[in-house]
Amino acid sequence: MHDETITGTMTESNLGFAEEPYCYLDNLPYLPQHYIDDAVAISHSSYGYLPADRENRTPVYDQQCQFHFSKFITDATQHFGWVAATILKFDPNTVLDWHRDTPRQCALNFLIQEVDGMSHTFIREKIEGWNYNMREVRYTYGRPVLLNTSYEHTTYNFNPTKTRLVLSVTFMSFKYRVPVLYPEVKEYLLNYKTVDYN
Numbered sequence: 200m201h202d203e204t205i206t207g208t209m210t211e212s213n214l215g216f217a218e219e220p221y222c223y224l225d226n227l228p229y230l231p232q233h234y235i236d237d238a239v240a241i242s243h244s245s246y247g248y249l250p251a252d253r254e255n256r257t258p259v260y261d262q263q264c265q266f267h268f269s270k271f272i273t274d275a276t277q278h279f280g281w282v283a284a285t286i287l288k289f290d291p292n293t294v295l296d297w298h299r300d301t302p303r304q305c306a307l308n309f310l311i312q313e314v315d316g317m318s319h320t321f322i323r324e325k326i327e328g329w330n331y332n333m334r335e336v337r338y339t340y341g342r343p344v345l346l347n348t349s350y351e352h353t354t355y356n357f358n359p360t361k362t363r364l365v366l367s368v369t370f371m372s373f374k375y376r377v378p379v380l381y382p383e384v385k386e387y388l389l390n391y392k393t394v395d396y397n
């Protein structure tokens with residue numbers, strides 16, 4: 200059964216998952232175009248990598264984009280302790296293999312560069328052996344998605360020429376030490392009032 204996920208929120212179809220794997224934050228606005236333009240304009244050579252002890256070698260642009268300095272990030276930092284915006288770059292014809300994020304437990308993601316519907320994010324929970332419950336997490340350009348990254352997830356970019364870009368926000372209770380859990384971040388975001396994140 201497919202979720203009605205393009206515009207809506209998951210219903211009973213998170214069945215099989217012990218916790219909610221992801222949700223859409225329909226109360227929050229679209230990411231304003233100027234934040235997207237700023238992020239998309241960053242040259243690919245400016246991207247780096249997370250610390251060497253991290254297996255994730257996805258190119259990142261960490262804590263330097265304009266959105267990182269928005270009121271939204273400042274407010275969340277005051278609330279949680281340490282919050283950061285990172286741009287993730289998924290090159291053409293690549294896959295970021297199944298993994299859990301560490302140390303963070305959840306991610307607030309915005310798709311900021313689409314690749315003709317040719318990229319896909321999946322999230323899964325083990326049933327038994329080689330079998331899993333799985334959902335596709337469908338992104339809408341500029342819309343916020345909260346992902347429970349304590350579950351294994353993967354991203355494919357099948358586009359042979361275009362790069363997929365995702366702006367990803369990390370929530371920690373203080374720097375790099377204690378991640379904030381998905382339900383707590385969801386509760387905060389559902390109650391956060393903004394018209395433009397600034």
Ligand SMILES: [Fe+2]
Pocket residue numbers: 298299300348352
């Ligand atoms: Fe991840």
